[in-house]
Amino acid sequence: KAGVTQTPRYLIKTRGQQVTLSCSPISGHRSVSWYQQTPGQGLQFLFEYFSETQRNKGNFPGRFSGRQFSNSRSEMNVSTLELGDSALYLCASSFIQGSLEQYFGPGTRLTVT
């Protein structure tokens, strides 16, 4: 069974631009969660999508948004990028919403210059 895939793996953007990251969950998994990982803050929860609806949201500004498609693939968008948005963005999939066992993708390394 293929694991969680994320594209692109690496990305360099400049301040003020916007970016879209993609996550394909494990086949059959319907829940996708997004996390931001930085050296100082660790892994922080962004949001979770299940059945194309955002179910939970972390404490991030409105510049961070996402969506989920009918095939459970999810995208995350960050608008008006700031230097502090440089981070590793991880998505994790699970079979159902709120499942206690999540499987992480390899992440997208975003660098904002």
Added chain:
Amino acid sequence: EDKVVQSPLSLVVHEGDTVTLNCSYEVTNFRSLLWYKQEKKAPTFLFMLTSSGIEKKSGRLSSILDKKELFSILNITATQTGDSAVYLCAPTTSGTYKYIFGTGTRLKVLA
């Protein structure tokens, strides 16, 4: 505010040593606690703990939860260089099903 503290922040040991990693938490509506190992990119699942005092074991790794004192420990015996990684703990909450990760303990095992 939900809070997770892992200690130590980093640790350097030699192969064969035993290490104990700590995770203390304060979250509302605690549901369970998960441990992950992160080597390069994707964290990989190690344990899920929901009940106090019941040790979970997987090879040289074991973990236990104390819901009264609000902490968990992860033990690794006879460490190997392949155990070098960041170990993350994440309490989860019911209701909102949020995962709250600690900043992790960085373990380096020297040959």
